[in-house]
Amino acid sequence: MPLNVFFTVDVEIWPEGWDRLDERFPGAFRRYIYGPTGRGDYGLPMTLQILNDHGLRGAFFIEALFALRFGIQPxxxxxxxxxxxxxxxxxxxHPEWVDKLEQPLFPKRRGHLMRxxxxxxQSRLIQWGLSxxxxxxxPQVKAFRAGGYGFNAETLQALAANGVAMDTSYNPCVRGETSGIEKGGKLWQAVQVEGVYEYPVSAFEDWPGHFRPAQLAAASYGELTKALVAAEQSGWESFVMVSHGFELLDRTRTRPDPIVVQRFRRLCRFLERHRDLYPTQGFLELAPRIFPGEPQPIQSNVAYTVFRVLEQASRRVLA
Incomplete structure (x- = not known):
């Protein structure tokens, strides 16, 4: 069976500070959505273009609570x-927006995570986001991801109550252990919890006993492709990759990040060449199912990990 690859992108807007929010928002919108640079727009437009250049499908998770303050047009x-x-x-x-509105949604601050x-x-937040x-x-939204992966079992109950069938908030490397849905160990493949199918963010062992998420800006091309091959050979059915709408930009958000751009292009070429083994999927037409059996964790190659450490150091120097 082919390995279904979900290339997921979180789309968020972050002002440079929560004060003077009305003044800061237009610039933040341009920076995090379009990513203008001297070489073109390297935010969403470039991500979409590269995916389309290779005939790949992406699933984009849009943060929607900001619209409660800035309206529906953006x-x-x-x-x-x-x-x-x-x-x-x-x-x-991202519930950070909850108390940044002209009139806070709830009378008492709760925190910045869904849980x-x-x-x-949580059900009301999801209702507002969906509406x-x-x-x-x-009109068709079938999947959800909590900001900062900060969900719990009640998040899944709230999703089920609002007709959202699938979630991909579980990250075995980030708050997975505190999500409350692990049962006897980390989750690697789809499970059903509280009436919702949970598709975990994929991860691989980069050092003995240490796992790293399959995120575009956090793993090298070699690590990502080795993880894909290992997952397919191990019989995994799904592989959830993560990116953000601004990950092709450097840390200043004013220039392209040449290392990540090249990594993304190479990854897309790999997926295009091997689409018979690694078809990219979405959630709208997905018939979710629980993975049968006990999936085993996968490993990368130490050489690829060492290369990533050097590569990431180069990114910090170039930024």
């Missing part, structure tokens, strides 16, 4: 960019 613009390029839109929530809120509050995405032109 959100509609983001949805239009993604759907106009032929890719899927799903829901992403900081009660079941009823704004629908108003922005995305």
């Amino acid at each position: 959100l509609t613009e983001i949805v239009g960019l993604i759907q106009g390029a032929g890719h899927e839109v799903h829901l992403h929530l 900081s809120f009660s079941l009823d509050e 704004h995405l629908r108003a922005a032109g995305a």
Whole structure:
């Protein structure tokens, strides 16, 4: 069986400070959504273009709570960019926005993670996010990811109550152990919890006993492709990769990051050449199923990891 690859992108807007928010937001929107540089737009437009150049499908998780303060138009613009390029839109929530509104959604600050809120509050946050995405032109939303991977079992209950069938908030490297849904060890493949299918972010062992997520900006090309091969050979059914709309930019968000751009292009060429083994998938037409058996963790190659350490050091020097 081929290994279904989900190339997921979290789309977020982060102002340079929470004060003077109305003044800062337009610049933050341009920077995190379009990523203008002297060589073109390296935010969402470049990510979409590279995926399309290789005939690949992406699933984009859009943070929607900012629209409660800044209205539906910016959100509609983001949805239009993604759907106009032929890719899927799903829901992403960063509750940091909850108390940054003219009138806070809840009378008492709860925290910046979904799991900081009660079941009823999480359900209301999801309702607001879904309603704004629908108003922005995305009527079909079937998957969710919590900001900072900060979810719990009540998040899944709230998703089920709102008709969202799939979640990909579980990251075995980030808050996985504290999510409350691990049962006897880390999750590597799809499981059903609280009526929702959980598709874990994929990870690989880079050093003995240490795991690293399959994230574009966090792993080398060699590590990512070795992990894909290992997952397919181990009988995995799904492989969830993570990126962000701004990951092709350097840390200043003003220039392309040449190492990550090259890594992304090489990865897309690999997936295009081997689409028979690693087809890219979305969630809209997915028939979710629980992985049968006990999936085993996968390993990368130490040489690839050493190369990544050197590569990441170069990125810091170049930024």
